[in-house]
Amino acid sequence: MGNKPGLSETICAAICASGAAACGTVSRAVLEPVMTDAQRAQLALRVPEWRTVFCAAFPYFANVPAPRHAISRYAWGLDYHKVLAQRLTPAAEHLRALGARAEVLVDASPVPERAAALYAGIGILGDHGLVIVPPYGSYVFLGTIVTDGEDPDAPLTQTPAIAQCAHCGACRAACPSGALSPEGFHSERCLSHLSQKKGDLSPWEQALLQQNDCLWGCDACQEACPYNRGPRETALPEFREALIQTLSQGQLNGLSNREFQRRYGTRAFAWRGPAVLRRNLELLAKSESETQRAFRHEKGNDL
Ligand code: B12
Numbered sequence: 001m002g003n004k005p006g007l008s009e010t011i012c013a014a015i016c017a018s019g020a021a022a023c024g025t026v027s028r029a030v031l032e033p034v035m036t037d038a039q040r041a042q043l044a045l046r047v048p049e050w051r052t053v054f055c056a057a058f059p060y061f062a063n064v065p066a067p068r069h070a071i072s073r074y075a076w077g078l079d080y081h082k083v084l085a086q087r088l089t090p091a092a093e094h095l096r097a098l099g100a101r102a103e104v105l106v107d108a109s110p111v112p113e114r115a116a117a118l119y120a121g122i123g124i125l126g127d128h129g130l131v132i133v134p135p136y137g138s139y140v141f142l143g144t145i146v147t148d149g150e151d152p153d154a155p156l157t158q159t160p161a162i163a164q165c166a167h168c169g170a171c172r173a174a175c176p177s178g179a180l181s182p183e184g185f186h187s188e189r190c191l192s193h194l195s196q197k198k199g200d201l202s203p204w205e206q207a208l209l210q211q212n213d214c215l216w217g218c219d220a221c222q223e224a225c226p227y228n229r230g231p232r233e234t235a236l237p238e239f240r241e242a243l244i245q246t247l248s249q250g251q252l253n254g255l256s257n258r259e260f261q262r263r264y265g266t267r268a269f270a271w272r273g274p275a276v277l278r279r280n281l282e283l284l285a286k287s288e289s290e291t292q293r294a295f296r297h298e299k300g301n302d303l
């Protein structure tokens with residue numbers, strides 16, 4: 001990438017012009033110590049001599065209420081993996097034109113994206129584990145460009161301090177599964193994970209999905225957070241137009257995998273295929289009919 005001063009600002013400005021709300025850089029010396037061995041090995045395969053990570057946050061909050069049987073907000077619009085990759089590619093090409101290797105990596109990536117964003121100084125660490133970028137709250141996706149060019153503007157070794165949230169406790173109190181505990185985050189308990197998990201769910205897991213009317217993903221900790229009170233709406237059309245906020249059994253029943261992909265393959269909820277969504281919808285329908293039965297019983301209208 002050379003030693004031209006201001007190059008990282010130029011690249012970050014291009015990334016922001018492509019729709020990011022914030023962009024920053026973190027050097028290898030700062031990020032590598034918090035990476036796992038597996039993350040280090042995988043990233044070295046993608047960009048062997050990587051030295052700098054550009055990290056960007058793209059807002060996705062659409063200002064419409066969540067319906068019944070809601071898909072989580074992050075999956076209402078087009079698949080963010082593709083959207084961010086497309087929007088980050090011109091900046092990566094700019095770096096390549098200068099002779100550097102540059103790879104766009106989004107989510108399915110060995111980069112610990114939240115740590116990269118926090119060290120790059122583009123957001124605040126929330127106790128729910130997510131990166132908050134006011135005024136968009138935590139409703140931002142993270143994406144990176146990893147390059148072997150050196151960032152001339154970033155200190156090589158100094159680990160920056162990380163901004164922290166207000167520690168109000170609302171996310172922990174709102175978490176229905178106990179995934180957020182003082183000891184840390186338990187991903188195997190997280191409803192977002194459970195709603196995407198294949199196969200049979202335990203009775204406890206089923207009840208969690210039903211009680212929280214959860215079709216795909218979970219937004220409870222984010223909804224409770226004061227930084228997400230009235231967040232600014234995204235300007236990106238991919239995340240505010242043609243939204244799919246829920247699905248019905250009628251839309252999914254009888255669909256082959258191929259037909260499901262044809263209809264919904266542009267969406268982030270499609271990667272697991274239709275079976276997991278069908279299972280979740282069945283659970284929600286079952287709990288609905290049980291509630292209706294209990295209501296009729298209370299009114300003395302039992303058949
Ligand atoms: C696996 C995964 C999940 C799992 C587990 C999540 C978890 N909290 O661990 C499940 C399915 C549960 C999940 C759920 C969600 N996820 Co998720 N997930 C990921 C993914 C793909 C990998 C994370 C991971 O486990 N990596 C492997 C471990 C070993 O690495 P790591 O998490 O980075 O952490 C290591 C180090 O970096 C270090 N570390 C971690 N953080 C920090 C911070 C600092 C400051 C330091 C020093 C160190 C450090 O400790 C770890 C151990 O070594 C990331 C994308 C990515 N590539 O980072 C998205 C990502 C974290 N998810 C995201 C989202 C949006 C969600 C959901 C909100 C989706 C939803 N609505 O249902 C929920 C939120 C749940 C929650 N409260 O965390 C976004 C978060 C955006 C943001 N604003 O922060 C990400 C960044 C995807 C993206 N590209 O935007 N997710």
Ligand code: SF4
Nearest residue numbers: 175190191218220221
């Ligand atoms: S996504 Fe849901 S289950 Fe997971 S930590 Fe947040 S509130 Fe808890």
Ligand code: SF4
Nearest residue numbers: 126127165168171225
């Ligand atoms: S709800 Fe409170 S404790 Fe949780 S992330 Fe938001 S400010 Fe931090």
